[in-house]
Amino acid sequence: xxxxxxxxxxxxxxxxxxxxxxxxxxxxxxxxxxxxxxxxxxxxxxxxxxxxxxxxxxxxxxxxxxxxxxxxxxxxxxxxxxxxxxxxxxxxxxxxxxxxxxxxxxxxxxxxxxxxxxxxxxxxxxxxxxxxxxxxxxxxxxxxxxxxxxxxxxxxxxxxxxxxxxxxxxxxxxxxxxxxxxxxxxxxxxxxxxxxxxxxxxxxxxxxxxxxxxxxxxxxxxxxxxxxxxxxxxxxxxxxxxxxxxxxxxxxxxxxxxxxxxxxxxxxxxxxxxxxxxxxxxxxxxxxx
Amino acid sequence: xxxxxxxxxxxxxxxxxxxxxxxxxxxxxxxxxxxxxxxxxxxxxxxxxxxxxxxxxxxxxxxxxxxxxxxxxxxxxxxxxxxxxxxxxxxxxxxxxxxxxxxxxxxxxxxxxxxxxxxxxxxxxxxxxxxxxxxxxxxxxxxxxxxxxxxxxxxxxxxxxxxxxxxxxxxxxxxxxxxxxxxxxxxxxxxxxxxxxxxxxxxxxxxxxxxxxxxxxxxxxxxxxxxxxxxxxxxxxxxxxxxxxxxxxxxxxxxxxxxxxxxxxxxxxxxxxxxxxxxxxxxxxxxxx
Numbered sequence: 044x045x046x047x048x049x050x051x052x053x054x055x056x057x058x059x060x061x062x063x064x065x066x067x068x069x070x071x072x073x074x075x076x077x078x079x080x081x082x083x084x085x086x087x088x089x090x091x092x093x094x095x096x097x098x099x100x101x102x103x104x105x106x107x108x109x110x111x112x113x114x115x116x117x118x119x120x121x122x123x124x125x126x127x128x129x130x131x132x133x134x135x136x137x138x139x140x141x142x143x144x145x146x147x148x149x150x151x152x153x154x155x156x157x158x159x160x161x162x163x164x165x166x167x168x169x170x171x172x173x174x175x176x177x178x179x180x181x182x183x184x185x186x187x188x189x190x191x192x193x194x195x196x197x198x199x200x201x202x203x204x205x206x207x208x209x210x211x212x213x214x215x216x217x218x219x220x221x222x223x224x225x226x227x228x229x230x231x232x233x234x235x236x237x238x239x240x241x242x243x244x245x246x247x248x249x250x251x252x253x254x255x256x257x258x259x260x261x262x263x264x265x266x267x268x269x270x271x272x273x274x275x276x277x278x279x280x281x282x283x284x285x286x287x288x289x290x291x292x293x294x295x296x297x298x299x300x301x302x303x304x305x306x307x308x309x310x311x312x313x314x315x316x317x318x319x320x321x322x323x324x325x326x327x328x329x330x331x332x
Numbered sequence: 333x334x335x336x337x338x339x340x341x342x343x344x345x346x347x348x349x350x351x352x353x354x355x356x357x358x359x360x361x362x363x364x365x366x367x368x369x370x371x372x373x374x375x376x377x378x379x380x381x382x383x384x385x386x387x388x389x390x391x392x393x394x395x396x397x398x399x400x401x402x403x404x405x406x407x408x409x410x411x412x413x414x415x416x417x418x419x420x421x422x423x424x425x426x427x428x429x430x431x432x433x434x435x436x437x438x439x440x441x442x443x444x445x446x447x448x449x450x451x452x453x454x455x456x457x458x459x460x461x462x463x464x465x466x467x468x469x470x471x472x473x474x475x476x477x478x479x480x481x482x483x484x485x486x487x488x489x490x491x492x493x494x495x496x497x498x499x500x501x502x503x504x505x506x507x508x509x510x511x512x513x514x515x516x517x518x519x520x521x522x523x524x525x526x527x528x529x530x531x532x533x534x535x536x537x538x539x540x541x542x543x544x545x546x547x548x549x550x551x552x553x554x555x556x557x558x559x560x561x562x563x564x565x566x567x568x569x570x571x572x573x574x575x576x577x578x579x580x581x582x583x584x585x586x587x588x589x590x591x592x593x594x595x596x597x598x599x600x601x602x603x604x605x606x607x608x609x610x611x612x613x614x615x616x617x618x619x620x621x
Binding site: 213275282286289290292293294295296297298299300301302311313314317321329330331332 | 582586602606
């Protein structure tokens with residue numbers, strides 16, 4: 044059983060003096076699916092309940108960007124810099140075309156990559172993310188985020204259970220199940236991100252909030268069929284950013300989930316993986332599936 | 333072949349001195365699906381590409397409200413009045429529990445019915461509609477609507493091709509196919525709605541835009557799993573009304589379509605009927621499917 048993020052070996056590939064950690068597992072008729080991770084997340088933060096079902100129809104490639112986990116180098120302070128690392132990684136693996144699941148920060152990197160190299164992606168999934176020029180992106184100083192982030196009784200993944208989920212009983216139950224799944228992987232784990240990673244990524248969010256020219260104008264250049272997903276109670280990257288994505292991308296379906304926040308894909312993993320599988324299986328030039 | 337809105341006979345049922353026209357066809361394991369129609373629409377305005385696939389898994393019941401087509405009586409000037417007619421109709425058919433597809437005006441009636449009698453619906457689909465207190469609901473005086481509505485070169489269904497779809501080549505091609513499908517029904521057609529119908533329904537929209545107390549507060553009383561659908565370019569009932577629905581209903585998934593307006597379900601009928609079928613097939617107490 045290697046088609047699971049609980050057991051898949053972490054691999055390494057070198058590009059010049061840079062080493063990238065990654066995992067690659069699953070098979071099927073689909074194009075490879077590149078998975079780009081959230082703020083401070085490592086390879087270990089890919090919920091097996093999301094990654095494993097997707098790996099049943101295609102190879103999935105979990106990428107650890109520079110300066111995260113066992114990838115060497117420095118975390119870039121711009122999304123554009125992170126996109127350059129992702130290209131170096133794909134080129135080293137000789138993947139010139141794939142699908143992409145960009146979650147949170149990873150969704151911004153995916154948008155940047157689609158602009159920089161329009162042929163790289165066939166279909167895109169942008170979950171819990173924002174366009175350039177979006178608002179209220181990861182303002183950890185907000186009380187709704189600062190309280191759980193500085194709560195001394197919350198350690199490790201318990202913080203994610205608060206900031207990725209809502210306070211309702213149902214969402215908190217889903218949070219508990221999510222945390223248990225993340226802890227299933229017992230060996231070959233990545234080192235957790237420290238404050239330097241967070242600081243550089245926050246700088247990238249601030250830069251991503253800025254824009255010149257027409258707001259959201261760059262999105263018109265992204266023509267890929269796209270599935271935009273978010274929870275309606277997301278406090279980390281509020282859902283209005285997903286509305287802007289779906290309104291300004293030429294070819295995007297929007298799916299939002301109730302009773303859920305930034306981690307809606309983990310909370311509703313059965314629905315999300317079913318929807319994602321159907322979206323990725325479509326051969327249409329249009330996003331609706 | 334009676335499981336099609338092209339050929340299904342129009343039936344009639346009487347409640348006191350009121351007669352309702354309706355069509356009822358299809359079969360399968362699902363609960364009956366009550367279909368509530370849009371502004372000025374008759375039974376003939378149900379696109380067979382939407383109605384027929386849904387009738388393959390359940391009986392669908394197309395309802396003609398009072399004063400429309402061959403239903404007798406006067407068109408109520410409030411959504412609440414229209415909901416009372418729908419209850420009288422369901423009671424006469426001895427349907428005490430069903431699913432509902434409420435489109436546009438029909439989506440408002442569905443919400444009112446769920447508030448008035450919470451047990452009547454198991455699952456709800458609200459397409460191209462708005463909550464009480466919504467904005468910019470069917471303001472036909474807006475230039476974007478007034479121009480096609482008063483264009484002397486547009487007759488009959490050609491007007492729908494402009495106001496239900498967007499000006500893009502792809503959306504206008506979908507409009508042409510939609511109009512052809514509506515014209516497939518050759519016999520037993522309903523008389524088209526006149527100005528008196530429109531005037532009364534517009535009054536109902538104006539009343540629906542008003543609210544007292546907390547805006548959207550009444551939505552919290554609707555607990556049914558709900559699927560909210562709209563096109564991001566809807567000029568008749570803009571998509572922000574669908575955002576408000578999905579944000580304020582406790583248990584609603586939102587699905588939006590690109591490149592489409594008020595008639596997104598007709599433009600993307602293959603996707604819509606697949607999504608609707610999966611949504612209705614779910615036995616979950618939660619909306620995600």
